[in-house]
Amino acid sequence: MRMLLIHSDYLEYEVKDKALSKPEEISEEQKKGRLDEVLAAFMSVEKVDEANPEEIVQKAVEEIKNVASQVNAQNIFVYPFAHLSSELAKPEVALEILKAIEEKLKEEGFNVKRAPFGYYKAFKLSCKGHPLAELSRTIVPSGEKKE
Ligand SMILES: NCC(=O)N[C@H]1[C@@H](O)[C@H](n2cnc3c(N)ncnc32)O[C@@H]1CO
Numbered sequence: 658m659r660m661l662l663i664h665s666d667y668l669e670y671e672v673k674d675k676a677l678s679k680p681e682e683i684s685e686e687q688k689k690g691r692l693d694e695v696l697a698a699f700m701s702v703e704k705v706d707e708a709n710p711e712e713i714v715q716k717a718v719e720e721i722k723n724v725a726s727q728v729n730a731q732n733i734f735v736y737p738f739a740h741l742s743s744e745l746a747k748p749e750v751a752l753e754i755l756k757a758i759e760e761k762l763k764e765e766g767f768n769v770k771r772a773p774f775g776y777y778k779a780f781k782l783s784c785k786g787h788p789l790a791e792l793s794r795t796i797v798p799s800g801e802k803k804e
Pocket residue numbers: 676677700701702703737738739740745746747748751773774775776777778
């Protein structure tokens with residue numbers, strides 16, 4: 658998995674069009690979303706992650722928790738983003754992993770939103786610009802090598 662973490666004044670999105678033939682079913686309310694004072698986690702789930710989805714969920718949650726505590730963020734935006742890797746996991750696997758990350762972060766007490774999966778979305782982001790405001794992480798299952 659490739660993750661881009663941006664500590665932001667806000668992140669807001671608006672669904673524009675389907676990017677998959679069968680995108681995630683969403684309600685009218687989910688077509689727009691916004692969080693303020695947010696750690697935005699843009700994530701590309703990779704083919705290598707299919708070897709151990711549970712481990713990837715655990716490692717991703719740990720990384721996000723670590724950064725959230727360093728930047729003192731309580732709000733997390735889980736954002737599916739297929740542009741950080743050329744070795745993408747199948748959509749059905751990626752969606753399950755992102756849903757699991759969302760749920761575990763909620764269990765940890767964070768206020769979490771997840772942007773809809775399988776759509777083109779307009780988004781606005783206001784990066785805070787401090788030294789830890791822009792971070793990237795690469796996560797792979799144990800035993801797999803990081804490319
Ligand atoms: N910016 C818009 C967009 O990225 N849209 C992406 C994601 O929402 C989602 N998606 C599909 N596969 C993946 C994957 N492996 N990891 C993350 N998201 C995925 O499906 C869309 C088309 O690739």
